[in-house]
Amino acid sequence: MILVDSGSCDACENFALEAYLAGERDLGDAALMLWQTEPTLMLGRYQDARLEIDLARAQAEGVAVVRRPSGGGTIYTDRGGWQFSVIDRAPDAGIRFDKYIAPVVEALRAMGVPAAFNGRNDLVAGGRKFSGNAQYRIAGAAVHHGSLLFSTDLSRMEALTTPPREKLRSKGIRSVRDRVVNLCQFMAPDMTAEAFGRELLLRLAAGCAHYALDDADRARVRAIASQRFSGWARVFGDAPPFELERTAKLAGGWATFRLDVRRGRIARCDVSGDFFATVGADAIDAALRGCPYREADVCDALVRAGLDGAIYRVGAAELARAIVPGNGAE
Amino acid sequence: MKIEVTMPKMSPEMRSGVLCAWLKGEGDRVRKGEALFEVETEKVVCQVEAERDGVLVRLLAEEGDDMPVGAVLAEMEAQP
Structure with a gap:
């Protein structure tokens, strides 16, 4: 496994780095990323923003709205949480979540969190979800990413993911609302989200090589972010018919x-x-x-x-x- | 020779998938390995590739349709 740092808190740039490592830049081994975002709402690949998000509120509060290339529902992320990504250039033929999730569960347990994989796509502690996971696959590569709630603003998450009602019929995927929990509840009270991320990274990336992006890599990642992940056309043009x-x-x-x-x-x-x-x-x-x-x-x-x-x-x-x-x- | 493009089974548990997008249209020439369509199942989005060279003759499923594993999604005229 090779650790790669995007150096960015922009979700689109991190999606672009995943795509770059999956489709263009083969590091010769699976790549691991651990990243954060400024306040962001991430739609799943096949969701309708109008059914999932209070768009007026998101704009008023300066919250970014983006579309993930992976499946599943809408999540809210901020600097109180972390995202992990694994870009696997030699994936199994069938879909698997466990192999990407197991190292995260192990690291969190070592840090004192009673973390468990619910057998489908989520990680839970004390029966409540703190991590959703999703994937996408293109030729020869699987990209797995998961979210980790540490001290995310859950009331803001609730408000932003409660849209006003519209008479709208869509064939898109609807989000499932789960009971969630922040991992800070299981940690020492003075632990910050930054410190949590550093400790998690030490455990997840123990023994990993580190690849530093050069200027050419960064330029290409920015280009992919702008062409494939940013803007109105991605959020609304790639939506299901309604x-x-x-x-x-x-x-x-x-x-x-x-x-x-x-x-x-x-x-x-x-x-x-x-x-x-x-x-x-x-x-x-x-x-x-x-x-x-x-x-x-x-x-x-x-x-x-x-x-x-x-x-x-x-x-x-x-x-x-x-x-x-x-x-x-x- | 006509061949059928079907909904693949991507995991032992998979029963159906939502056709998110056709990446090729009716009448398009496609090459083996080119992505034909995108499907979502169990929070995984897969680009499914053509297994043969040929021409996509007819699309039988619409974007947004939830189709069972094995259902015919399109017909292709395969080229030898």
Whole structure:
């Protein structure tokens, strides 16, 4: 095993380093990373942000929203926790979690935590979860990553992962809410998250070689982060298809929008209601097909199609706000 | 020769998988080893590769579908 330090608390840069080590830079042995993030919400690969996250709150509080390439549900991470990753260039043919998790359980037990693997994907202590684990596989490599709650702000986690209700139907994977616990409860009261990470690393990486990224590695990792992990298109464009119904009170009456959104773009927008308009609902549908489901893009598309003001006393900006819920991460 | 692309069994416990994304479309020429689709099961996302060279003729499952192991997801015209 070779220890690699990303030197970054940006989740996208750490995902990019995993991808780089899995697909481009073979170190000749499995790689281990132990990393932290600034406050971040990580969606699973096939989840809908609108169903999992209070996006307006995340934006107001400056919490990053990103999509993991691995499966499972949404987690909240901050500097009170740690993530571990194993990049295995010679994985078993079938899916396995135990071989990546066992060294972590062993290290934590040696540190006094009554840690146990629940037999599926999680680590628990005293019956409560402190670590979720997920994987992805590309040609010839498996990437396993797990979270570790040490002193994470659990009330903030709860608030940020409780979105406002929308009439939204998605085929995506839904998160499962578990009873969680911070590992600091099992440690000496003066132990900090930093000290916990240092001690865990000493145990996990005992006897490991250390690979230091050079400038070329770092440049490539930053490029992968920006191309494959950052931005609106990753969070919303890579989402499962969904159907959404929104009703809004406009100046001239009520309007209901039934939307079909695929890969982040509007595939259909049925409009009905008792508003006054100079155009048929078909014109709105035609203007919006193929448009990214994002307030600014919807507004631009309406203006381009000459629909600014086509509904009585309703400008394009107001109509766009009615069609797209106030969405912080956009 | 027509061959069927099926949902693989990636662990002894796996019963089904969610088709997250087609990475190739109908009519696309694919080479053995190229990633065809992405599937999620039990918190693992796998890119599944083509086992033969050929042309992807017909997609029989949609993104978002939860498909049982062994279900036919697409038809390919294999090239000798």
